[in-house]
Every structure is written in structure tokens, then in C-alpha cells.
Amino acid sequence: MIAVAIDGPAGAGKSSIARRVASEIGFIYVDTGALYRSIGLHMLRQNIFPGDAQTVKKELEHVDIALEFKNGEQRVILCGEDVSDFIRTSEVSKASSQVSAIPAVREFLLELQKNLAKTHNVIMDGRDIGTVVLPNAQVKLFLTASPEERAKRRHKEMLEKGCKADFSAILQEIRERDDRDANREIAPLVPAEDAVVVDTTGMTIQEVIDKIKEFIAAQTA
Ligand code: DC
DSSP: OOEEEEEOOTTSSHHHHHHHHHHHHTOEEEETHHHHHHHHHHHHHTTOOTTOHHHHHHHGGGOOEEEEEETTEEEEEETTEEOGGGSOSHHHHHHHHHHTTOHHHHHHHHHHHHHHHHHSOEEEEESSIIIIIOTTOSEEEEEEOOHHHHHHHHHHHHHHTTOOOOHHHHHHHHHHHHHHHHHOSSSOSOOOTTOEEEEOTTOOHHHHHHHHHHHHHHHHO
């Protein structure tokens, strides 16, 4: 099995890039952020504060998460319900970042992520894939871009979807999330020592895709 780990901060373009590369080279694309988002959603639905480590940990007993792949698209199944369409709100983004700092949550999701890579060729994106989840991945990339560039991309994406979007609020949300993800005690967002860092500021999606495909081909030849 071949594993490609792609880590990096929110909005660096990991998911759109990883999805496209995976479909072009026939790997499955695993978006691990969706797992944290589903746990965040579950806590919000139960009226549990996502930063309350003890209560969240206890509630995990009632959480059942599975990933399914339909026509190459990942769907997250939370307690039997496909919640994939409910986990992209900014409320859930914040909750996911809060629950992701809780060690019990990371532990809870670890085996599920590792097992996927045992049975499939994967491109897995997240924050700690190259460092913790798949330390033996054949290819490790760390994708990043300046906070302003990431906010600009998200802003454009939201306007294209017809949503209202406030650039400075998006930029602030990105900065807060970066700060929380990079400074937490457990599995903080840092490149693995053997990861190749790709700064995508000023690059088009196609340029990044081409570069990554070249890199994967060279590493797995
Ligand atoms: O990639 P994303 O924005 O969907 O991730 C949502 C949150 O989950 C993010 O704030 C950090 C956390 N996360 C993580 O801690 N580890 C991962 N492997 C993936 C996501």
C-alpha cells in the first residue's frame, strides 16, 4: 500500500488539491478534518461545550463514526446518519478545532485513520498525518500559504457559492484557528521532519497539483 500524507493549516487548499490528485492517480482521498468536524457537530447537538474535555471524553462512548466512499467521494457516517453536508458551517469549524485539542478525541480517531491506510492506497489530509497517524507514509507534504492568501481563497469560494462573506472576519477566524491548531499540546500542527513544505502562495491549483503528482511519482517509482 502507498500512503501520501498531506498536512497543513486551514485553507491551504489541501482538500481540493488532494481530492483531485487522488482521483487522477486512483487513490482514495481521506479528509480527516471531517472526522473532527463530525465529533464537533455531535457535541453541539448534545449541547456539550466542545472545549469541555471531561464531558466530551465521556460522550465519546456514544459516538460511532465511519467513513464510506461513494464514487470516490468520502461520506462521514455519524451514529448511522450521513452528516457530510452539515459539517462545513463556521460553528462546526470552531467546535472541531476545540475538540481536536482533546487527547481522548485524537486517540478515539487514530485507529480508524490508520486502518484505512492498511487496506487502501490513500492520500490523507489533516494536521498530524505525517507526524502521528502515518509516520511511515512514503510521501509527506506540508502545504501552506500566507493567512491573507488563504482568507482570500475562502472568501472567493464563499462568494462563488452565493454566500455572504466578510473578508476580515474570515481572516480573523483563520488566524485564531491557526493559533489553536499550532499551539495545542497534543499533535500540534508542525511539518514532519521528513516532509516537503510547499508554499502555495501565488500558485494556481493546477500548478500545485502538477508539482505534487510529480513528487509522488518520483518518490514511489
Ligand atoms: O481540515 P479541517 O479544517 O476540516 O479540520 C477541522 C479541524 O480539525 C481543524 O481545526 C483542526 C482539526 N484537525 C486535526 O486536529 N487533525 C487532523 N488530522 C485534521 C483536522
